[in-house]
Each structure stands twice: as structure tokens, then as C-alpha cells.
Amino acid sequence: MNLPRRALVLVLAPLVLSGCNRFGQAMTAHTDVLARAAGHELRIDEAARILAGNPQIPAEPQVVQALADLWVDYTLLATAAAEDTALGMVNLDRMLQPQREAMILRQLADRVLRPDTAITEEQLRQRWATDGPGGEIRARHILLRIPPDATPAQRDSVRRLAEQLRGQVAGGADFAALARRHSADPGSAAQGGDLGFFGRGRMVQPFEDAAFAAQPGQVTPVVESPFGFHVIRVEERRQPELGEQREEFRQYLVQRAGQEAEQAFVDSVAANSSLAVRPGAAAAVREIAAQPDARLRGRAGERALASYRGGELTAGEVADLIRQQPDLQAAIPQAQDEQLESMVKQMAQRELLLREASTRGVVVSPAETEAMRGSAREGIRGLLTNTGISGTRAPKGEARKAAVESQVKGIVTGAVAGTRQVPPLGPLSAALRDSYKPEVNTAAIPRVVSKVTELRAAQPAPPMGGQMPQQMPQQAPQQMPQPAPAPPQP
Secondary structure (H helix, E strand, O other), X not given: OOOOOOOOOOOOXXXXXXXXXXXXXXXXXXXXXXEEEOOEEEEHHHHHHHHHOOOOOOOOHHHHHHHHHHHHHHHHHHHHHHHOOOOOOOOHHHHOHHHHHHHHHHHHHHHHOOOOOOOOHHHHHHHHHHHOOOOEEEEEEEEEOOOOOOOHHHHHHHHHHHHHHHHHHHOOOOHHXXXXXXXXXXXXXXXXXXXXXXXXXXXXXXXXXXXXXXXXOOEOOOEEEOOEEEEEEEEEEEOOOOHHHHHHHHHHXXXXXXXXXXXXXXXXXXXXXXXXXXXXXXXXXXXHHHOOOOOOOHHHHHOEEEEEOOEEEEHHHHHHHHHHOHHHHHHHHHOXXXXXXXXXXXXXXXXXXXXXXXXXXXXXXXHHHHHHHHHHHHHHHHHHHXXXXXXXXXXXXXXXXXHHHHHHHHHHHHHHHOOOOOOOXXXXXXXXXXXXXXXXXHHHHHHHHHHHHHHHHHOOXXXXXXXXXXXXXXXXXXXXXXXXXXXXXX
């Protein structure tokens, strides 16, 4: 069971990224450099040549950033392996901190959570009727669209009309007639708003949540979705027989009870500590994510992002988290403000839970710590083998430098061309970056984009294939409620 370590991302209020000026000055003398790591450089022309070779990879700033991060990570890994095949300079305890904290939270959950898992046959059948897999509902809706450039007053006017229509429907008015007259969904409006039967996962989330929470004959509160305001009435429910799925569904309910108990405990800890997220969180986290390796010093690093009784969440902790989890850096630009603010709250809740665990004496034993270290060492050895990075200590000087650059070039070009799978380094990346202090020249990214475009225009396109140098987050498309086929007329 996972206490709230889900999608942990943080923010800070408007900040000054300490060290950026020195970084800019250092790069001024090398304006043709995209990134620097452990004495090695990735030049703009070389980065552009790598990306230009795969026409399926778009020439976009986030792609160049991903390439620079990939190059930095594997340059540091190859350098560390050349210096010491055991990677003795890596701070394993720092690298394992997220895993150690996850173990503490699991132990805390085992100690404090006592969910009610006794489920009678009658309760099982009742929950199957409402929550069982494969259940479907038939509903009608009236959609009122909001103009893309609507003013707040216009938006309120559309909302008021939706509330008026809901009141009429709840009072017994003919839903089908109102849908034909008012609904902006042309497919279902012609059928009186009838959407037919549909299961979970078919509609946008706000629509689905409201519809499945209602019983036949009920009209939901007005629902807002990306398509506009909806007035929804559930007509029917149908559910397959419980049958052979009885025990599997019982186990699902037991797991659900545990999750609900977990959330209740988390909420109580947060409420008792007066947890509050500071304003401006969403904009600030995007700023810090743009330069995760910039060092926050002094007041910038100590700035509070969220506060709670007896403590606060600081900007320095935000930077640490993003360095430990590079995937978060890629996801942040696509996230909504509400999502980022929720992530800040979850991170602060996590700090509170760790404090609660300490108060209750929950610790990781020396034996468990050593087991984690051993597993990490084994994982590093496997990574070096699987990526083809030499396990033999290289000679010093230019020979070592050349060996590292040859290894990294093969890894990076292979990843971009799609001829090899390159795993992300995760917490190991953060530990290596802490040791070597790499730099990415974000000011050079637009120049790489322009150079890639120029190179592709001047050369024939190579065979199609290949993948992004680092996986980019994809947003699942949202589905507009679709009407069912017209019902037969009596």
C-alpha cells in the first residue's frame, strides 16, 4: 500500500536561481556548447547532427533538452565507471533516500491503518450493483457550450441557463424536448439527448463521475467538462451477474477499504497540522523545473512553498526532488495549475507522514539498509553491463576521455536512431549530478533547433524509425459523450 508518494512534484514561490549568473558567464566563452559534464562537452553542431538523423523526432526545445539530459547522465555514468568500476564516489544513502522513505511509509501504514474488511453477502451484492466491473448506464444529457473567448459574465450566463434547465428537468419537464431545443451536441440532441448505454472510461472524467454516482431517474448537479456545461439524467443501469467473479470482487473491495482508510489517515494528519500551500505554486514549479540543476542557495533555497504546524516545505527540497526524478521535469510543462498545486500538497503531506513515522518510532533497520545498498550495487553492475559501458578501469588522461566519449556517442546516437533501448538512470542520475555538477546551456537550445531544421532541409531523409531520446509524457485524448443509435419507435 502506497501512502502519498504518488506523483510527487513541488513548487516554490517566485525565486532567484542561485548560480545561474556564474553558469551564464562560464558558457559565454563557449557559446557553441550545449552541455558540459565531467570535463566533456556536447557542442551545438554535434547535438544537431544527432537529432537531424531521425526525421521522426521533432525539432523542438523539449527534445533538445531531453537529448542534453541523456548525454549528461551517460557521460557522468561512463566517467564514474572509468574512474572506479564500483562507482565508489556515488553516495548510495543519498541515492536510496526515496526507497528508504517509501519503506518507512509502508511500515507506518501497517502500524496505524485498521480498515474494516468484513463484507457480508448483502454488502457484496450491493457494491457489485454500483461498482462492479462491466457495469453500464444509459443516460441523457443537454450540452451547453462555452465560447472559447467567453468573458466571465458570458460564462456565468451559460451556467445559469444550465441550472435553469436542470430545474425544469428535475421538476418533470420533458427532457427529450429540452435536449432537442437547447443541446449543442448535434448527435444526441436529435435523439432527445440519449447517449445509450456506456461503461466507465468512455466519457470525460467529470461527466463519468457524475453519471455513475446517480441512480436511475436522478438528475445530476450541473457538470462542467472541457466541452461545456452538462445537464445529465440517468435512465437505466445494467450489470452482469456476480457469478464466478465473487471472490475477486471481494478482494477488490478489501483493497478499496484499505485505500480509503489510508486517505482518511492522510487527510487527518494534514488537517491537524494546518497544512497550506503558498500562492503562486504552479508558476514557480515550472520555473524551477526549467533549470533543475541550478543550485538554490541562501534565502532562495530556504523559501517556504507550503507550511504546516512546526515546519515548512522549502525550495531546496523542490530542487532535490526534481533532480532525483527526471521524468517529473518533462511532465511539468504539460501539467495544469491545479495538478501542480495538488502535487505540492501531496509532497507536504509526505513530509508530515515522515514526521509522524518518526514520532511513532518507525525506522529502517540496519539490516534493511544494507540489503538496499546491496541491491543498488547489483543494479548498477547490471546497468553497466546492459548499456555496454566498460567495466574495466580506463587509463587516465586523453585515452580515458576518448573512451568515455566513444561509449556515450554510441549510446546517445543509438537511442535517437531507435537501434537501442536506453534506460533512465532515475535516482542514480541525481547522485552522479551531485558529485560532478554538470551544466546544460539552455540559451543554446534554440540554436540547436534551428540547426536541426537546416540540416534536415539540406539532406535526403533517412529511413523512418527511431524514438525520442527520452520518453515524453502523453495526454490521453478526452472523449466527447457520443449518442447511441436511435431507439426504435413504438
